[in-house]
Amino acid sequence: MLERSVLNRGFPGLNPISYGSERCEPGHAYGYASRDYYLIHYIMSGKGIFARGGITHSLHRGCMFLIRPGELTYYQADEQSPWEYIWLGFDGSLCAPLLQSAGFSDDVCWRDAPQVSYLFEELRTIPDRQPSTELSLCSLLYQLFSALCSQDSAPHAPRDYVTRTSDYIRANYALPVSIESIASMLGIDRRYLSRIFLHETGMTPKEYLVRIRLSRAADLLENSSCTVTETARSVGYDDVYNFSKIFKKKYGISPAYYRQQTASLIKEKDD
Known part of the structure; x- marks a missing residue:
């Protein structure tokens, strides 16, 4: 596991909390547990399962899953083809509306989004412990929401x-x-x-x-x-x-x- 250092700057709208990546061992699991902030995992390779609210989802490369604050969730890497994922945690007053506009309504906890893989590849390259680290993460979050909104664009009401x-x-x-x-x-x-x-x-x-x-x-x-x-x-x-x-x-x-x-x-x- 490669976890990066993030300084909590307390940005009021969108505030990065943590980021990192992990190439999981076969069957590696986490949970059931809850978090204090929003957490997105993006699957770069392999597959696994993600459970929330009594429903288990089988996810694969190009999928992303969302953990909301206070939710009890469980996720586990596949035994034969364990996943590698990149995660990004954040909080702030804009999280809920931005996630809603990006397709994560209350009953949606994952998306198949191969078109945003380049953003998570870019996330790998953001150095930690730099004056620009948190601003770079914040910028990437806005790019992510923008890309997801563009995918869901529909005729205006x-x-x-x-x-x-x-x-x-x-x-x-x-x-x-x-x-x-x-x-x-x-x-x-x-x-x-x-x-x-x-x-x-x-x-x-x-x-x-x-x-x-x-x-x-x-x-x-x-x-x-x-x-x-x-x-x-x-x-x-x-x-x-x-x-x-x-x-x-x-x-x-x-x-x-x-x-x-x-x-x-x-x-x-x-x-």
Whole structure:
């Protein structure tokens, strides 16, 4: 067994815990036992069995199996053709959603994934006890999830288009955003995007864009020293007159008066 040293850096999203490899002896077994973190084994050669939840799976070269924190599992190398595997342990707040997107739903504990063998070959070459070790492992984990997601890629559902549109608007509301350009980026018709967005959210993409812009403008007017003109430009309006007109339609007062009003309320609270 070749186990490498990993410094637990406590990365909040995806945090490598351990890695190594083992060419097992015939019949070599581990478990039943549990772990405190997620652990993936990738079978480079040979075969064996992996048991979880009362079900035993026969696995071979190119398969990978996942052990989740707290799960009782058992695995054993074949007597005639014992496996060699590489393992990688990790934890972090992003583990569950990333594993879900990579095809490891709650009832899935293994995958046949020969297309990612190159990543585990690369894992062998990552030196331990180096300043870059943990970052290299973290990078490899993201590559692994990306490769598994790509294998499972399917036609986008309407809800996915809506989520991508709303995420894009929230990230780019300060820029010259057009619904036509978003639809083109997603590879769908603008009218179709508007229709499914309205169905999912109760508003059109354009209405959502205006809502995000005005909400951010109100926050700037209330909590920053930006002028009305600077506020308008900060939320994607080059024409301050047009911005003021849209703002007044939403809040019933002009941006300048909104600032005065909120400033007075803050002062009253302080007094």
